Amino acid sequence: MKLEQSSLTSREILTPIVSVILALLVGAIFILIVGENPIEAYRVLFSNSLVGMDSIAATLQRATPLIFTGLAVAFAFRCGLFNIGAEGQLYVGAMAAVIVGITFSGLPKVIHLPMAVLAGMAAGGIWASVPGLLKAKLGVHEVINTIMMNFIAYFLTDYLVTGPFHGGRWTPETARILPTAELSRLLPPSRLNTGIIIAIAAIIIVYIFLWRTRLGYEIRAVGFNPTAAEYGGISISRNMIMAMVFSGALASLAGVEQILGVHGRFIQRFSPDLGFMGIAVALLGKNHPVGVFFAAVLFGALRTGAAAMDRLTDVPRELVVIIQALIIMFVAAEELTRRLMQRRRRA
Amino acid sequence: MWDYLVYFVNATVLAAALRMATPLILTSMGGIFAERSGVINIGLEGMMLVGAFTGMLTSYFTGQPWLGLIGALLAGALMGLVHAVASVTYKVNQVVSGTAINIFAGGVTVFLLRWIFDVAGTSPAVSRLPVVTIPLINRIPLIGPIFGTHNIMVYMALIIVVLVHIFLFRTVWGLRLRSVGEHPKAADTVGINVFLTRYLAVIVSGAMAGLGGAYLSIAHLSRFGDQMTAGRGFIALAAMIFGKWTPFGALGASLLFGFANAVQMRLQELGIPSQFVQMVPYILTMVALAGFIGRATPPKAIGKPYEKE
Amino acid sequence: MQNILELKNITKRFPGVVANDKISLDIRAGEIHALVGENGSGKSTLMNILYGLYNADEGEIFLRGEKTKITEPRQAIDHGIGMVFQHFMLVEPLTVFENVILGSEPQKRGFIDFRGAEKEVARLSREYGLRVETGARVEDISVGQQQRLEILKALYRKADILILDEPTAVLTPQETEELFGVMRNLKEQGTTIIFITHKIREVLEISDRVSVLRRGKLVGTKNTSETDRPELAEMMVGREVLLRVEKEKAQPGEKVFSVSDLEVRDQRGTKRVKGVSLEIREGEILGIAGVEGNGQQEMVEAITGLLRADKGKITLEGKELQNLNAMQIKKKRIGYIPEDRHKRGLILDFNVADNMILGFHTEPPFVQRFFIRDERAIKENAGRLVEEYDVRPPNIQQQVSTFSGGNQQKIVAAREFSRKPKFLICSQPTRGLDIGAIEFIHKQVIDQRDKGAAILLVSAELDEILSLSDRIAVMYEGRIVGEMPVEEADEKKLGSLMLGGEARKDRGGDTVETGTE
Amino acid sequence: MGQQAEANQLKVGVVFSIGGLGDESFNDAAFKGATQARDDFGIQLDYVEPDDIAEMEDHQRAFVEEGYDLIIAIGFLQESGLEAVARDYPDAKLAIVDSDYLADKPNVASLVFKEHEGSFLAGYLAGRMTETNTVGFVGGMEVPVIFNFQTGYEQGVEYANPDATILINYAGDFGDPGTGKELAVSQFERGADIIYHAAGGTGMGVFEAAEENDFYAIGVDSEQDGIVPGQILTSMLKRVDVAVYNIIEDLVKGEFHAGVHRFGVADGGVGLTDFPYTDHLIPDDIKQDLEVIKEMIIDGEIEVSSAHD
Ligand SMILES: Nc1ncnc2c1ncn2[C@@H]1O[C@H](COP(=O)(O)OP(=O)(O)OP(=O)(O)O)[C@@H](O)[C@H]1O
Ligand SMILES: Nc1ncnc2c1ncn2[C@@H]1O[C@H](COP(=O)(O)OP(=O)(O)OP(=O)(O)O)[C@@H](O)[C@H]1O
Ligand SMILES: [Mg+2]
């Protein structure tokens, strides 16, 4: 995977588009298998996710957490690290945010809400710092450790949500957060909330951080060539740890948004694989903040449309999961799409 | 005190440990194949799931669990092939490819479950592989209760470990496989086909994971359930690492994790939240990788696609 | 003598380079055929094609008179071709024995026949005098042994055409002599050898005929007995070689830099620098000669803060520097051209402008408040340096990976020289560059000296050491074994020091071979 | 997609819980009640199976907007979504199963169950039937709703047989039949001869263990007796089907009313099956005593406390 400078080249924009088309084509085969009409299914899928204010709001709402996890994965990747622990990070982040959200009563919103958000980010960052530290100090590959920590995060939050922070009712969830910790809804009835604004701010901040600050320069230098970075006086380990911490903090925002903006409480295992989808989003968005935005919107649209497709056609909704997996494969197989595009050009 | 200990560690607990270790053993052998050839396989979980599903499906339609086993093997192999095409030929990042396979497997099994059986959760019951009793072992005190009677796949798994060990360290192909995972170019220069070796290794890896899944759906149990692998593919990965990429090491780690789980079932009585026990394999793996239990060093060329020119 | 091998019109293109351009070459049975040429002239590529590792875009191969297709190493092996690579092709965690048999294993129904094979390997190593411990893991044996192992591998596969790609680059002179003994032995037994080297001395010593490549083309083939050093040198570089750099005599000033009793371990924990002391004055170049791998790199990395020093003192203008980190060292106005520009010197995926601030990126004018970069200053800096150092193309937005080696090195030099260093380390500053680029870099180094910098030059090229240095120290096995003004130095004297000649005497009968710890 | 809507035909939309149909449990029970109502009353029935909590609200809302007359949300995970929908559409008729969080909403009917009462009956039966004086309970996850099953069961066993030992285990997962089986086997090996599960898909493993080791299991939620005929003593019915059927019936009759509809032993909302496969195994006196106990619960002579009191 070759990374470019701060702007995306036309090829980097074209490959994802071709990949999405390929994935939809293969998905059509699955639709045909179940004896349905692919065109009709896709029409339902996209008209219910991209047409009309409500649909767009729903799509954006679903895109919001994916922007965070996508940014998280992309950010770590810029430092040469593969963070597949976004799922675990968002769980601990969400848990921390909810704890703050339920405990500190009597605070004004301007203090309580940021406090909850920051608590979540801190928890996610600390969680991610462990694989970061192990990589930086002991050279242990972060992929395995982030996977392992996902599971540890599941069990830890399982314990917290049914134990010390159980909401007291007979459901595996915490108490409701106080209204002062809620992310306000933007376009009711849609669950789109101010989280999307934080997400867009995060996109801009990540962009500026990576390409306009000296810290971003160092992170990217370590990502491209750690030995040369070291030669240039840049600490590999400090930057790796920092990148993981930031990545974890970004990932945790996905959980924070879900909790403070959508569910209003921590529900055991609430995330529909948002962290893993973040890998796909980062990949599809070419590890670029702007690319991440569009990729997240596409995935948000797919999920939104899937619900409608499930309701209105007989195509099982898992089709969309299959399509998402295919998109990941095709985007990653740059060489395949490149060959296809070249053949077209020749023809 | 002794009684107390015997309550937690006894033949029945150890037999349960062996049963629970079996899918991990099979799948971790699959992990060894792929990773020893230089290809990371975090898609084991998905390959297992597809194996479990296909095992059930084949057994359902044919009534023959042995055919189910072959079906699972082939389906796992097919997933392996997909991983090989992506990561060997198209040089897709191996972690990405594995992640895609996991997501795909979760989707496609339920997709088919719904289409074929019109359910999303659990398949109908199917016939499963026999439980056998080994005549002599059966009568040895202590050993008998632990090893004497099990599903036939439990024994298969143990035999496979020995076979994988012999394959890796005693045969020509094993030597070649290991060399490809350490230094593919060196292997290439002595006439070993790196691509073919990796293809075969990853296909076998998928087949093994498929067997691991089949153990769940047509040996230990007799039905498929959505996400029934429940993270066992990842634990198998952990077992492989904890076992330092060797068959007996992975066997030992699988047994340890199986044992932890079996004991955990009894420890629950002491009021230890089960969540903390469930974390154990993952924490142990991190500790092992960090070098506190002797350094676990992966094959050198792991994760790097081979470029011929 | 008949031709055992004929290459006809071999062409191989890589993106941006024609590595082999219509090369036709005859190899006679039983000869030692030297293949020489500058870095990047296409020697390895040609041999990789012959060995089936690369496939030629055009051209044909005739083996023993028959047209032969070799598209895979397997085919080459089957045709009796063996190759020892420039970078060894050994599987480190495997044993010597396993490496020998790999790919051609003696087997009984798939199982490796350990016993039969071990006998065969022992026989071969005895017969050709290739001493290697067969049971050891490759990662534990010396480089010399690794090379013998590589030759053993080829012989085990019954190679009668043996390609040796720069086998001497990593050897001590004594090991080189040993290798030549083996080569002569092989030749006597009828093996044909293609021997690649950069060193004309070696060509003249061992080969029967010699072919010269330049920029992917065959310049010509000569009988070794009918050619000489100047002719080969001219064939290689395309014009008469200018061996001396024009420079004024040095005007050394105050003592600026010193190292005393430095000891350093490498990353594996092996002690590589064993008590080195040096001094360099203002406006003076101290050259460190020595075969690579004798501790030079570890010494330099300890000075520049990339490795920890176990012991000893490093001072610049009287202030102690030992064990400051790389960033702190940078800030002391110490410039450093690293030995490997791709590994250390450049971030190939960054553009020129971003590379031009590497190491200075924390300082004004490149950063403003709040860590924000000053893009204007960064661009201005790069624009100025690109012009001053004649980097081509002069596009500061272009990714550095797309520049040629010479221009990449100019970027490194420009950056390191740009902040008026008081002390400058140049480690293998011209490795892999063409003559034009070498001259340019040499001029810049002299220029820095004349501006008053103290310079430490580390180079494996004696020519470079002799033409640039004012004083020369020779490093051998982690120690300085001799030091002299350039006027008193010549190749012979340095050469013998580099082999540890005099050092051996000092240390009372230690042999070169047992120098490992 | 349902049949053609006739004019003034009532339309009911069901939003299932995660896991969807085919769980042979919760969702299936709801589905059964709904289809029964469809057949009996000729309504139009449509449903969705969400796979993500956040999306549930969209489905509820979409049904409302498409003019459905009643929207039934299955499972407590839907409550925050339904809360918003209830607020935004005061005229919509809504129902939620297994949650009383929205009890005060004027347009939401909360359909909740006294699982502890039904579980008490199961426990009583187990306490009477055990020959080893040891019975077991396997829970899915350690979540409060399951504690309710556990506590009722414990009280029932205790009532019938104060000396009996009750083994309690949790699988940590509702979709891991492999672990479910091992937990059951482990309890069996510790002497349990009757095991009650409240573990969703994990419970399938309990049944398989019962079949393999020839002990009795007790099913949950739906009538699971037929899954392994003869081996499943009974099932603790949580008549989601009844609740769903009733609320649809209310709608059809124009008697829909909001507030809490609590289903206990008294109204047949919870209870045991009629032992379709095990009738011959259960002594008549026990059957008669069960009836007595039932009456006592209805009359309040026995007060079964829930885990949340
Ligand atoms: N795999 C490759 N891809 C692209 N370019 C290559 C590749 N291998 C070699 N080249 C280029 O081909 C040219 C010839 O390289 P080659 O390695 O044959 O040179 P050489 O004569 O062996 O040099 P040296 O003396 O440094 O070993 C160089 O410009 C080199 O950069
Ligand atoms: N192994 C390789 N794989 C891919 N590209 C390579 C490889 N080796 C060299 N190149 C590319 O080939 C081009 C020429 O590289 P090379 O190292 O031959 O330059 P050079 O001959 O040293 O330059 P110059 O002659 O200008 O000093 C560069 O773009 C380089 O990046
Ligand atoms: Mg070159």
Ligand SMILES: [Mg+2]
């Ligand atoms: Mg070469």
